[in-house]
Amino acid sequence: MNHMERAMAALTNEPVDHLPAYPIACGVNRNLLPGNVTYHEWCTNPKLFADAFVAGHKYYDFDFAIGLMDLSVMAGDLGAHVRMDEENTPFVDKHIIHSVEDYEKLEVPDIKKGRSGVILEGTKIFAEKLKGEVITAGFLEGPLLALTQTAGAERVFMDMFTNPSAVHAGLKTMTDYDAQMVEAFGKTGANGLCWDYLWANYSCLGDKEYHEFEGSDKYAAKLNRMTVENGMALCIHNCADMPHLDTQVKEFKPVIYSMAYYPLIPGSPSASEVIEKGYADNCLIGGNIDPQFFIRATPEKISKVTQDLCQEVKTALCKRGLNSRYCVASGCEVPPDIGTKKENIKAVVDTTKKYGVVKC
Amino acid sequence: MTKDALLARLADAVISGKPDLAKEGAHEVLKNGVSPMAAINEGLVKGMSVVGDRYAAHEVYLPQVLMSAHTMYAGLDILLPAIPKEEVADxxxxxxxxxxxxxxxxxxxxxxxxxxxxxxxxxxxxxxxxxxxxxxxxxxxxxxxxxxxxxxxxxxxxxxxxxxxxxxxxxxxxxxxxxxxxxxxxxxxxxxxxxxxxxxxxxxxxxxxxxxx
CATH class of the missing domain: 3.40.50.280 (Cobalamin-binding domain)
Structure with missing residues (x-):
């Protein structure tokens, strides 16, 4: 099977030659480009952004390409100060919400400018270059994530309790911003759009709070619908320890759900638990290799981890009567750190090819 | 108000995430001669422990925990300076x-x-x-x-x-x-x-x- 055949089969629960593989390697792919491209250069230049995804696909033989940049894109374009070191993931170090009134002052920026423009243009380039070879998707921060990045998570969480109407005012602007981005992503040619809705986490919010501040039809549900209306498959990434699987998989109905696993946290769902509980019945689940292994493990160690995950997944899929519907991936982005080992990314893909054959 | 009632008021302020009530309660315990250390341990901390247990049991979530923490610190700001130095030495x-x-x-x-x-x-x-x-x-x-x-x-x-x-x-x-x-x-x-x-x-x-x- 080629990449498209394998991915399409896995998405529709048809038999596959082996499980698809996609360690979420994004910024780290810049290391495959000539000329020692820094993270700063990669995340501010649409051509370099795109070329890295193409290079990653060619070098590692990935089955998907999902255009994650980092989680400070929207906040930065809204005016928050982003600390942009040469080689590290940028992050917001100065928020712009300092009072309840400030939520009302947020305005949707010009999405053609700033890093919103870079990610849109870059996605268009790599979606075109990889068209027909792999499934491609854009990547976008959900409204609550974008707001917490802009205002600071602690501030937003306390304001949910004391000034919920102010938080809703901020979320409305974020949703308007996201809506414009969805329409623009719809014109890039990407097959899907992957949302980061990471606050759907029982370590942070309950069902009631999540529904009120992101899950409802005012916010995420509306954006999910817009994603499909703009011709893209709905995908969700959530690297939380205790994700809201019923809401995000069963209610939102994404075609791909990418998730992490925290073995030391009681209640964090493993791959087999997720499959056994039916979350892969109608959705391709991606997960869940610890991103730290890409830096700190040896290739032998990460190969063993991947082999064990393949075995766990195959056993669970067969028990559930499924043919595929699991993609061997990292639980969150492969660290774009210069210390990340290329051979470890390669080892995950190669081990999946060897041990990801599902025969029930 | 009895000492127990004053301490319960502090604990309740933390549990319900009401910083103003914690400040009022803290001033009240000091005015009534209650030991600030007792007010912290049997009032504020007792309330925060309840919130911590509820958080661990997924009965409350981060917004409530953060507000309770904010409330506890509002009370601590008043009570900590009132503790005799020898009581905090260990x-x-x-x-x-x-x-x-x-x-x-x-x-x-x-x-x-x-x-x-x-x-x-x-x-x-x-x-x-x-x-x-x-x-x-x-x-x-x-x-x-x-x-x-x-x-x-x-x-x-x-x-x-x-x-x-x-x-x-x-x-x-x-x-x-x-x-x-x-x-x-x-x-x-x-x-x-x-x-x-x-x-x-x-x-x-x-x-x-x-x-x-």
Whole structure:
């Protein structure tokens, strides 16, 4: 099977030659480009952004390409100060919400400018270059994530309790911003759009709070619908320890759900638990290799981890009567750190090819 | 109002996340001659423990926990200065912060709150804390515990640099070093020479109470 055949089969629960593989390697792919491209250069230049995804696909033989940049894109374009070191993931170090009134002052920026423009243009380039070879998707921060990045998570969480109407005012602007981005992503040619809705986490919010501040039809549900209306498959990434699987998989109905696993946290769902509980019945689940292994493990160690995950997944899929519907991936982005080992990314893909054959 | 009623009022203020009620309650206990230490332990901390237990049981979530923590500190700001010095002398001292290069401090703040509620004196260095600040302040403040947190992979090595610096300064043998944050693990803690990797705030306090019992 080629990449498209394998991915399409896995998405529709048809038999596959082996499980698809996609360690979420994004910024780290810049290391495959000539000329020692820094993270700063990669995340501010649409051509370099795109070329890295193409290079990653060619070098590692990935089955998907999902255009994650980092989680400070929207906040930065809204005016928050982003600390942009040469080689590290940028992050917001100065928020712009300092009072309840400030939520009302947020305005949707010009999405053609700033890093919103870079990610849109870059996605268009790599979606075109990889068209027909792999499934491609854009990547976008959900409204609550974008707001917490802009205002600071602690501030937003306390304001949910004391000034919920102010938080809703901020979320409305974020949703308007996201809506414009969805329409623009719809014109890039990407097959899907992957949302980061990471606050759907029982370590942070309950069902009631999540529904009120992101899950409802005012916010995420509306954006999910817009994603499909703009011709893209709905995908969700959530690297939380205790994700809201019923809401995000069963209610939102994404075609791909990418998730992490925290073995030391009681209640964090493993791959087999997720499959056994039916979350892969109608959705391709991606997960869940610890991103730290890409830096700190040896290739032998990460190969063993991947082999064990393949075995766990195959056993669970067969028990559930499924043919595929699991993609061997990292639980969150492969660290774009210069210390990340290329051979470890390669080892995950190669081990999946060897041990990801599902025969029930 | 009886002493018990005054303390219950403080606990209720924390449980319901009402800082103004905690401030009023704190002034009231002092006016009525109740020991500030009792007001902290049997009022504010008791309330925060209830919230901590409810959080662990997923009955309440971060917004409520953060408001309760904010409420507890509002009461502590009034009660702590009123405690006679000799009463705080035997409290174990913790220095806590997010290591240099990272500003994600929500987890650190929850741990700080639970440590305070657990009876530790916590010196919060904030976020993006330089390596040298951890090392120099540990010795200067004669702390018993160095607690470091990070969310971001590239800053993890800063934790090792702090431990190495503590070794060089000769202070490492006098402190417990604990680390936390999503990218860390017990294996990583062992690799860099930390004493413990905390899975969560409750685990952090339980570990330290075990160490210092």
């Amino acid at each position: 409290k174990k001292k913790v220095i806590i912060g997010v290591v240099e290069g990272d500003v994600h401090d929500i987890g650190k703040n929850i741990v700080k709150t639970m440590m305070t509620a657990g009876g530790f004196e916590v010196l919060d260095m904030g976020r993006d804390v330089p390596i040298s600040t951890f090392i120099e302040s540990s010795e200067k403040e004669k702390v018993d515990v160095v607690a470091m947190s990070t969310l971001m992979t590239p800053t993890m090595d800063g934790m090792k640099e702090v431990i190495d610096g503590l070794k060089e300064s000769g202070y490492r043998s006098k402190v417990q070093v604990i680390i936390g944050g999503p990218p860390t693990s017990p294996t990583f803690a062992k690799e860099i020479g930390a004493d413990h990797r905390d899975a969560n705030a409750q685990d952090s306090v339980a570990n330290l109470k075990g160490v210092f019992k």
